[in-house]
Amino acid sequence: MHDTRTISRTDERPPDAAGSDDAVAETDQVLSPTRLAWKSFRRSKLGLVGSLMVLLLIVIAIGGEQFSPYDAYSMDSSVSLEPPSLAHPAGTDRFGRDQLTRLMEGTRISMLVSFVAVVLSLVIGIPLGLIAGYYGGLAGTVIMRGVDVVFAFPTILLALMLVATLGASLPNLILAIAVIFQANVVRIVRASVMSVKEREFVEAARAVGARDSVIMAQFILPNVLSPVIVQATFHLSLAIFIEAALSFLGLGTQPPTPSWGLMLNESRTFMEFAPWLTIFPGLAIIFAVLGFNLMGDALRDAFDPRLSQR
Amino acid sequence: MTPLLEVRNLHKYYPVGRNSRLKAVDDVSLSIQPGEVLGLVGESGCGKTTLGRVILSLQPATSGEVVFDGIDVLSLQGKDLRRLRRRMQIVFQDPYSSFNPRMTIGAALSFPMKVQGMHRGNEEERAVELLNRVGLDGSVLNRYPHEFSGGQLQRIGIARALTLDSDFIVADEPVSALDVSIQSQVLNLFKDLQEELNLTYLFISHDLGVVEFISDRVAVLYMGRLAEIAPTEDLFGDPRHPYTQSLLAAVLHPDPTLEKSKPSMAIEGEISTPIDPPPGCRFYGRCPKRMDICRVQDPPMVSIGPRHSAACWLHA
Numbered sequence: 001m002h003d004t005r006t007i008s009r010t011d012e013r014p015p016d017a018a019g020s021d022d023a024v025a026e027t028d029q030v031l032s033p034t035r036l037a038w039k040s041f042r043r044s045k046l047g048l049v050g051s052l053m054v055l056l057l058i059v060i061a062i063g064g065e066q067f068s069p070y071d072a073y074s075m076d077s078s079v080s081l082e083p084p085s086l087a088h089p090a091g092t093d094r095f096g097r098d099q100l101t102r103l104m105e106g107t108r109i110s111m112l113v114s115f116v117a118v119v120l121s122l123v124i125g126i127p128l129g130l131i132a133g134y135y136g137g138l139a140g141t142v143i144m145r146g147v148d149v150v151f152a153f154p155t156i157l158l159a160l161m162l163v164a165t166l167g168a169s170l171p172n173l174i175l176a177i178a179v180i181f182q183a184n185v186v187r188i189v190r191a192s193v194m195s196v197k198e199r200e201f202v203e204a205a206r207a208v209g210a211r212d213s214v215i216m217a218q219f220i221l222p223n224v225l226s227p228v229i230v231q232a233t234f235h236l237s238l239a240i241f242i243e244a245a246l247s248f249l250g251l252g253t254q255p256p257t258p259s260w261g262l263m264l265n266e267s268r269t270f271m272e273f274a275p276w277l278t279i280f281p282g283l284a285i286i287f288a289v290l291g292f293n294l295m296g297d298a299l300r301d302a303f304d305p306r307l308s309q310r
Numbered sequence: 311m312t313p314l315l316e317v318r319n320l321h322k323y324y325p326v327g328r329n330s331r332l333k334a335v336d337d338v339s340l341s342i343q344p345g346e347v348l349g350l351v352g353e354s355g356c357g358k359t360t361l362g363r364v365i366l367s368l369q370p371a372t373s374g375e376v377v378f379d380g381i382d383v384l385s386l387q388g389k390d391l392r393r394l395r396r397r398m399q400i401v402f403q404d405p406y407s408s409f410n411p412r413m414t415i416g417a418a419l420s421f422p423m424k425v426q427g428m429h430r431g432n433e434e435e436r437a438v439e440l441l442n443r444v445g446l447d448g449s450v451l452n453r454y455p456h457e458f459s460g461g462q463l464q465r466i467g468i469a470r471a472l473t474l475d476s477d478f479i480v481a482d483e484p485v486s487a488l489d490v491s492i493q494s495q496v497l498n499l500f501k502d503l504q505e506e507l508n509l510t511y512l513f514i515s516h517d518l519g520v521v522e523f524i525s526d527r528v529a530v531l532y533m534g535r536l537a538e539i540a541p542t543e544d545l546f547g548d549p550r551h552p553y554t555q556s557l558l559a560a561v562l563h564p565d566p567t568l569e570k571s572k573p574s575m576a577i578e579g580e581i582s583t584p585i586d587p588p589p590g591c592r593f594y595g596r597c598p599k600r601m602d603i604c605r606v607q608d609p610p611m612v613s614i615g616p617r618h619s620a621a622c623w624l625h626a
Contacts, residue, residue: 032412033411033412200407201407201409201410203363203400203402204400205421206368208425208474209395209396209426214425218410218413222413223411
């Protein structure tokens with residue numbers, strides 16, 4: 001991050017669109033729109049904090065219980081319901097399992113659910129949104145009515161319904177979250193496509209005889225991705241939240257697999273005399289949701305041309 | 311001489327609401343000779359741009375014919391249309407919006423050649439050659455559109471229109487978005503290229519000065535209809551249609567004393583709408599010389615001189 005200042009020139013075009021004809025950018029640095037957004041993103045302190053939080057979660061998710069001397073599943077009744085101590089920084093649960101280890105293992109579940117669900121929602125939503133936005137017509141109408149159906153229900157309730165219908169399991173939970181999110185992705189992609197396809201560079205591509213598929217892939221898709229990326233970041237945090245909520249209700253992760261929501265649920269009975277069992281999973285959820293949201297906010301600002309042009 | 315482009319009774323209507331139609335282009339016929347520059351003038355929303363887009367088959371016509379070098383353009387599809395696109399290209403008004411912000415200049419210039427399979431393997435060389443031709447050098451290949459000024463980017467837009475060795479170019483208000491000081495440079499570039507490469511232009515503009523400078527002949531469009539068409543000197547020296555006369559009278563003279571002494575011919579009256587227009591002349595509501603017949607019947611296009619025609623009952 002040492003070079004932020006040295007390449008500070010040329011991050012904006014001449015003030016007037018048709019300004020002086022000889023003001024070519026003289027730096028060697030090629031500043032693609034993505035790079036400009038990245039530069040602006042790095043300037044955001046909160047975004048940096050959020051990214052570090054997310055990075056930490058990813059590292060923990062990859063390492064899981066390997067970072068801990070304990071095993072997330074082995075029980076030891078001699079240390080049941082121990083309060084936080086040096087040996088067990090987050091205390092132990094009813095079966096004497098180290099809670100910090102279980103939280104780490106739970107990170108893996110939460111991140112797995114949210115990343116897989118979000119990627120799946122993009123894989124479904126982006127093509128549908130492109131078709132609905134580019135062609136419109138009957139296909140567009142059918143796709144958008146499907147989206148309306150998803151939007152007709154409150155998010156958590158719909159997730160609950162889908163999982164209850166499909167059966168409570170982790171893959172079904174991921175599928176349910178992806179189905180809900182893709183509706184949002186379709187809407188965002190469609191709206192962006194509809195505005196981008198009216199731009200003259202699309203007409204220029206048609207005027208040289210490019211096929212629709214080429215126009216969509218090379219001219220439209222790259223210009224609709226930024227709002228999608230921003231939305232996907234917010235979806236990551238929402239997915240963690242939904243996973244926790246459904247697991248809390250017993251419809252997500254099944255015991256003994258540790259999941260933040262499930263741990264909250266299991267701790268309810270001991271809330272009065274073992275509050276650490278409730279507090280730490282709650283903090284973990286807050287930490288993850290906050291991290292992704294901070295990152296998302298900074299990304300949104302970075303991709304917003306009005307805000308980043310300074 | 312056979313014309314390079316012939317437009318016959320072209321109509322382009324847009325449906326508005328349930329039963330209405332916006333007549334963007336209404337029964338336009340014109341022709342352009344090879345190597346000729348036809349200026350197309352008219353006020354905003356008169357259908358200039360639509361006419362250009364329909365000629366290039368970027369938008370479907372409602373009815374009528376476009377014949378380019380003996381080929382019926384509007385009936386072409388798929389491969390044949392793609393092949394014809396090599397010969398006709400377009401330069402847009404807003405250079406920033408006419409380039410994909412996420413594509414480098416090099417990629418943007420190579421793209422047409424790749425689509426058409428031309429200059430295979432030499433796309434970059436060809437791009438540099440064209441950039442030199444429009445007054446830029448190869449160092450811009452790796453840059454993005456937002457790094458250029460409007461004038462530079464418009465030059466690149468012209469280079470792009472030349473990548474396929476086209477002989478016909480629709481220039482759609484190519485200098486209106488530029489500073490006045492840059493306008494003349496870009497206009498001169500258009501003129502030089504036209505002379506060097508023997509190009510044919512349909513040059514669309516609302517700026518009479520620009521059109522007078524570049525055109526061999528000028529067509530005046532009013533609410534989707536051709537009002538008058540004539541060689542440039544005739545149109546500016548002896549305008550026959552009341553609309554053309556009012557347009558020319560509205561041009562400000564650089565000398566303020568002369569400007570004040572000029573007889574005023576301000577266009578007054580109600581502007582009729584292109585959505586389901588009433589019968590009769592479109593200019594009826596604003597015409598200083600209107601007659602009774604103008605309200606009931608459309609004026610036919612009548613020949614006034616050898617290459618001069620106007621659609622006005624005064625001359626019928």
